[in-house]
Amino acid sequence: xxxxxxxxxxxxxxxxxxxxxxxxxxxxxxxxxxxxxxxxxxxxxxxxxxxxxxxxxxxxxxxxxxxxxxxxxxxxxxxxxxxxxxxxxxxxxxxxxxxxxxxxxxxxxxxxxxxxxxxxxxxxxxxxxxxxxxxxxxxxxxxxxxxxxxxxxxxxxxxxxxxxxxxxxxxxxxxxxxxxxxxxxxxxxxxxxxxxxxxxxxxxxxxxxxxxxxxxxxxxxxxxxxxxxxxxxxxxxxxxxxxxxxxxxxxxxxxxxxxxxxxxxxxxxxxxxxxxxxxxxxxxxxxxxxxxxxxxxxxxxxxxxxxxxxxxxxxxxxxxxxxxxxxxxxxxxx
Amino acid sequence: xxxxxxxxxxxxxxxxxxxxxxxxxxxxxxxxxxxxxxxxxxxxxxxxxxxxxxxxxxxxxxxxxxxxxxxxxxxxxxxxxxxxxxxxxxxxxxxxxxxxxxxxxxxxxxxxxxxxxxxxxxxxxxxxxxxxxxxxxxxxxxxxxxxxxxxxxxxxxxxxxxxxxxxxxxxxxxxxxxxxxxxxxxxxxxxxxxxxxxxxxxxxxxxxxxxxxxxxxxxxxxxxxxxxxxxxxxxxxxxxxxxxxxxxxxxxxxxxxxxxxxxxxxxxxxxxxxxxxxxxxxxxxxxxxxxxxxxxxxxxxxxxxxxxxxxxxxxxxxxxxxxxxxxxxxxxxxxxxxxxxxxxxxxxxxxxxxxxxxxxxxxxxxxxxxxxxxxxxxxxxxxxxxxxxxxxxxxxxxxxxxxxxxxxxxxxxxxxxxxxxxxxx
Numbered sequence: 001x002x003x004x005x006x007x008x009x010x011x012x013x014x015x016x017x018x019x020x021x022x023x024x025x026x027x028x029x030x031x032x033x034x035x036x037x038x039x040x041x042x043x044x045x046x047x048x049x050x051x052x053x054x055x056x057x058x059x060x061x062x063x064x065x066x067x068x069x070x071x072x073x074x075x076x077x078x079x080x081x082x083x084x085x086x087x088x089x090x091x092x093x094x095x096x097x098x099x100x101x102x103x104x105x106x107x108x109x110x111x112x113x114x115x116x117x118x119x120x121x122x123x124x125x126x127x128x129x130x131x132x133x134x135x136x137x138x139x140x141x142x143x144x145x146x147x148x149x150x151x152x153x154x155x156x157x158x159x160x161x162x163x164x165x166x167x168x169x170x171x172x173x174x175x176x177x178x179x180x181x182x183x184x185x186x187x188x189x190x191x192x193x194x195x196x197x198x199x200x201x202x203x204x205x206x207x208x209x210x211x212x213x214x215x216x217x218x219x220x221x222x223x224x225x226x227x228x229x230x231x232x233x234x235x236x237x238x239x240x241x242x243x244x245x246x247x248x249x250x251x252x253x254x255x256x257x258x259x260x261x262x263x264x265x266x267x268x269x270x271x272x273x274x275x276x277x278x279x280x281x282x283x284x285x286x287x288x289x290x291x292x293x294x295x296x297x298x299x300x301x302x303x304x305x306x307x308x309x310x311x312x313x314x315x316x317x318x319x320x321x322x323x324x325x326x327x328x329x330x331x332x333x334x
Numbered sequence: 335x336x337x338x339x340x341x342x343x344x345x346x347x348x349x350x351x352x353x354x355x356x357x358x359x360x361x362x363x364x365x366x367x368x369x370x371x372x373x374x375x376x377x378x379x380x381x382x383x384x385x386x387x388x389x390x391x392x393x394x395x396x397x398x399x400x401x402x403x404x405x406x407x408x409x410x411x412x413x414x415x416x417x418x419x420x421x422x423x424x425x426x427x428x429x430x431x432x433x434x435x436x437x438x439x440x441x442x443x444x445x446x447x448x449x450x451x452x453x454x455x456x457x458x459x460x461x462x463x464x465x466x467x468x469x470x471x472x473x474x475x476x477x478x479x480x481x482x483x484x485x486x487x488x489x490x491x492x493x494x495x496x497x498x499x500x501x502x503x504x505x506x507x508x509x510x511x512x513x514x515x516x517x518x519x520x521x522x523x524x525x526x527x528x529x530x531x532x533x534x535x536x537x538x539x540x541x542x543x544x545x546x547x548x549x550x551x552x553x554x555x556x557x558x559x560x561x562x563x564x565x566x567x568x569x570x571x572x573x574x575x576x577x578x579x580x581x582x583x584x585x586x587x588x589x590x591x592x593x594x595x596x597x598x599x600x601x602x603x604x605x606x607x608x609x610x611x612x613x614x615x616x617x618x619x620x621x622x623x624x625x626x627x628x629x630x631x632x633x634x635x636x637x638x639x640x641x642x643x644x645x646x647x648x649x650x651x652x653x654x655x656x657x658x659x660x661x662x663x664x665x666x667x668x669x670x671x672x673x674x675x676x677x678x679x680x681x682x683x684x685x686x687x688x689x690x691x692x693x694x695x696x697x698x699x700x701x702x703x704x705x706x707x708x709x710x711x712x713x714x715x716x717x718x719x720x721x722x723x724x725x726x727x728x729x730x731x732x733x734x735x736x737x738x739x740x741x742x743x744x745x746x747x748x749x750x751x752x753x754x755x756x757x758x759x
Contacts, residue, residue, distance in 0.1 A: 005726050013733040020741065119747065146747045160741050164694035 017156075022174055024159040028128065029169050029178035034059075034081045037181050038091075039128035041078055044183075046317050047099050049308045050075035052184070053088040053219075054107030057235035060285040062105075064183035065328045066295035068321050071303040072310030077184030080125040082117060085110045085215040086141045087125055092219060094134040096226060103229045103306055106219060108250050108261075109242070114209035116142045126152060182328045187288055189332065194275035194283035197239045206245030213253075220257055229306060232261040236268045236294060238275060238283030262301070264294060271297045288332065335475035336448060339549055343453035350416045357415045361388070362450040365425050369432045369439035378433060385429045392422040396616055417456035419613055419759050423580055425450060428464040430584055437465050445472050454545045457757045458538040460556040460576035467553070475550040483728045485547035487720075490735035492540025495533035495706065497743030497751055502699045503530040506689040511659060517676030520669045524652040527659055528561065529703060531755055535574070538754040559710040561651070564636045564643035566629045569651055577613070581606050600630045614759050620666075621657035628654075658755070698742050 028035030037059060050073055052058040059079035067073045078091050088106060095101070116122060122142045129135045139152045151157040162170075180186065223230040232254050234242055242265055254261035264271060271293055275283050278290025286294060302308055311317045348355040368384040395414045415421070428449070431437045440446040448471045455462055503526050510523045536557045546553045556575050563569035570578050582591075589602040604626040611622020628650060636643045653670065660666040687693070709716060720728065745751045 002726070006729060009726055009729055009733070013737075016737065020737070024741075151746065156740055158746060160743065160746075163741055164692060 017154075021154055021156045023166065023170060024162050025127065025155040026123075026159065026162075027169050027173040027178075028124075029173045029180070031169070032124065033178075033180040034186070035124040036128055036177060037184060037186070038078070038080050038125060039130070039177060040179060040181055041076060041095070041098075041184065042130060043177070043179075044076065044098075046074055046311070046320050048074050048076040048101055048183075050103045050105060050302060051092070051095055051101040052077040052079060052105045052107070053083070053092050053095075054079050054105075054235075055083045055110055056081050056285060057109050057237055058105070058107045059181065059184055059186050060188065061235045061291050061294055062298065063185045063187075063288075063291045063295040065185065065321075065325055066292050067299040067302075068311065069325065070296050071299040071308070072312035073299055073302055073308050074311045074317065074321070075183065077181075079107075079184060082113075082121040083110060083125055084113055084116065084142065085212050085219075087138050089215045089218050089222070090134040090138045090141075092222060093137075094129070094132055096222070097132070097134075100226060101228060102308060103231060103302065104219075104223055105231045105233055107235050108232050108246075109234065109237075111208045111212045111216070111250070112240075112246065114211050116144050119144050119147055122147070123158075127155065179327075182324060182331070185291065187328075187331055188280045188285070189288045190280040191277060191287060191289075192280055192282050193277070194238060194279060197283065200241050203243070206243055206249075208246070208249055216253065220259070230259055232259055233298075234261075234263040234265050236265045236271070236273055236286060236290070238265075238279075240284075260305070262298075264298075335549065336444075336471070339453075340444070340448050340451065343451045343456075346453050347416065347451065347456070354415045358421060358451065361391075361421075361425065362447060363443075365429060365450070366440065366443055366446045369429060370441060372432060372439060381429055381433050385426055385433070388422050388426055388429070392418060393612070396612060417757075420456055420459050420461055421450070423461045423577075423613070424455075424463075427461070427580060427584065431463070431465060437468070440464070440468065442472075448472075452551075454542040455553060458535070458542060458754050459574070459756065460539060460542070460554055461580050462553055462576065467551075470551050478550065479725070481547050481550050483725065483732065485544045486732050487728065487735065488540050488544030488547060490544075490732060490739055492537040492544060493739045493743065494702070494735060495537030495540065496754075497739060497745050498702045499699065499706065500530050500533040500537060501744035501749060501751065502691060502695050503527075503533070505691055505695075507659060509689040516669065516672035517678040518673070518682040519678070520656070521673045522682060523659055524656055524673075525649075527655040528648065528652040531655060531658065532557075532561065533706065534754055535756045538756065559713055561648055562644055562710060563647050564640060565632050565634060565647055566625065566650060567632065567634050569647060570625070570629070577610070581610055585609050603630055615661075617661045617663060618657055620663045621654060624654060624657075702742075 026032065026035060034056075048064075050064075050067075052062055052075065056079065059077050062075075062077055064073075064075040064077060067075050078095055080087070080091075083091070088110065092104060122144070126135065126138055126142065129138070139149055143149065148157070220230060222228075232250060234247075234250070242263075247263060247266075250261060250263075253259070268275075273286065273290050273293055278286055278293065280287035311321065344355065347358065365384055365388070368380045372378060372381050395418050398414065428437075432439045440449070445468070449462075449464055449467060452462075452467075452471065506526060507523045507530060510519045515523075539556045543553050543555070554576060558572040558575065560569055560573035563572050586602055586606040589605060590598060591602065592599050594602065604623060607622040607626030607629070608619060609622075610625070611619040614622070653673075656666045656670045657663060660669055687696075691699075720731070723731075743751075
């Protein structure tokens with residue numbers, strides 16, 4: 001009897017502790033919604049032939065719904081804020097546990113970073129990931145000096161100071177998720193035209209680091225092993241600057257590895273992007289109008305060059321996509 | 335278990351720099367062999383030289399920390415060994431006790447290393463005597479549930495004081511110091527510093543005692559509700575007890591203690607507090623001497639009203655902490671003087687919420703301080719009650735403390751939780 005009591009005490013405490021961990025974790029439902037993007041993927045009901053991995057330049061610039069409407073391509077953007085290349089690699093590995101896409105699109109912007117940059121960005125990418133070998137990998141590779149693994153395992157260690165900042169959202173989304181993206185695409189309808197940008201900094205070294213190359217090699221080999229076509233892209237953006245030296249290195253790499261590489265930043269005129277209308281932050285990211293143009297342009301490339309299924313002809317999947325399309329336009333309207 | 339404790343201590347010590355380890359190992363070996371030689375040959379001179387050498391080295395490091403030994407050395411040329419003050423006093427107490435034939439010299443090097451290098455107390459104390467600890471360290475350790483329960487309870491109680499109370503008060507004090515406030519703000523910082531240093535130091539000691547308990551080692555207590563003291567003499571019997579006892583046994587009594595003339599006794603008190611000041615650091619000599627002077631003036635007198643005595647003594651002790659808030663003695667005295675002529679109390683009341691804490695922080699702080707006060711007042715009774723409790727009830731207390739510490743503690747990125755005020759001495 002004594003031991004049953006002890007067990008019940010420890011069990012009840014464990015439940016309270018788990019509950020507090022969930023309660024104190026940010027829900028990313030209405031505030032900092034970028035933090036919820038990684039987990040929305042787990043609710044997907046349709047297969048995806050195209051998976052995007054990379055930073056904000058993918059989740060702000062490519063709309064899978066437009067690509068579906070345009071060519072019937074089923075795609076998903078597994079982008080997160082300032083997703084670093086080792087994070088992209090692990091997220092791709094995780095994705096392959098759920099499905100096997102035909103094409104993986106990697107935005108090379110993260111090649112410029114060779115070490116973790118910010119704890120806040122780490123959290124937005126990692127917090128809501130399901131626990132897996134890949135999540136452990138990402139945490140270990142991304143932690144900054146002051147961070148601890150245990151604070152990812154038990155979020156209360158990181159977020160305990162929220163005890164006086166809890167809002168209705170924290171209780172409302174205790175055990176459910178709010179859907180904020182459309183297949184990983186984050187709608188932004190604001191318009192903030194390009195006016196000026198900070199002057200171009202001269203860097204001491206323009207070479208991508210060994211660590212970046214090693215992870216790019218890993219992504220290439222993972223795709224090869226799974227018979228997936230890997231496409232490298234550089235999304236349109238005026239800032240941060242994509243230096244000539246960066247471009248040369250990526251071109252060289254894609255040539256050596258026989259990869260397709262598209263620099264959409266250099267052909268933004270051809271795509272029809274107007275930085276007076278198609279950006280929500282003065283040229284850093286595209287808004288809905290810009291993303292629609294880019295998504296249409298890219299879906300045509302994909303349709304022409306890759307053997308992708310037109311899911312509009314699949315009744316079951318099309319039905320699900322129609323619901324997604326309705327929600328998409330509903331969100332645009334409001 | 336003993337081998338594990340020793341290896342663990344050495345590894346952690348070495349992680350702070352290999353020079354730390356080399357110094358402490360060399361010093362320990364010299365002390366061990368000099369004491370052993372005494373046992374064999376009765377040559378007391380050698381042990382005396384080692385004692386003096388230890389004192390000189392400690393003085394050297396204290397002076398070096400103070401001003402790089404008057405600028406002779408480069409700022410980074412010498413690494414001050416971690417825990418040097420605690421380590422040296424422990425070794426000195428051992429050597430003097432062997433010298434005075436109060437204890438037998440340890441003949442087993444492993445046992446002596448265990449005593450000298452036992453990690454938990456090297457950072458913050460308590461200063462443990464070989465006579466109290468030697469046999470405990472030598473004996474075979476038992477893994478007992480009761481030890482774990484008491485150990486974890488003590489560790490969590492220490493963390494409660496450190497991360498819930500001390501980590502909040504430090505915000506207020508830092509704000510007052512950084513913004514160069516004077517008058518009533520300085521008074522507030524002194525009154526709060528009393529609680530801060532108590533929760534920080536005794537919290538750290540609780541953790542050390544708790545961890546030791548896990549290893550079946552019972553260290554001596556270092557505090558006995560010090561702020562319930564009615565005068566300064568009583569305070570020093572209840573505050574940092576192991577240091578006070580060390581100074582009493584190895585400085586005050588050898589000087590003649592109170593079995594001498596009144597004047598000589600007063601000089602002995604002043605010398606003892608002077609040594610206490612130096613042990614804390616050169617900057618704290620004035621603080622030590624002022625403690626001695628007030629103690630002499632008080633002459634163990636107190637009024638009949640216990641509460642008034644406690645409050646008065648609390649204020650005296652708090653004002654003396656000014657030398658800890660402002661380690662530069664001249665600045666400390668200047669700030670202290672503003673309390674007596676700058677009556678900016680209205681400004682203080684208006685600005686009570688500018689110190690960087692939220693209202694919820696103040697609420698948590700007040701409740702937690704009240705809990706600690708109740709614990710200090712009813713300590714014996716509470717300890718008895720806990721002793722009588724069933725294991726399950728004790729587990730519940732541990733779990734509640736754990737939840738309180740983890741939820742309301744101020745720790746994580748941007749906080750220096752592993753820095754204790756007394757670990758820098």
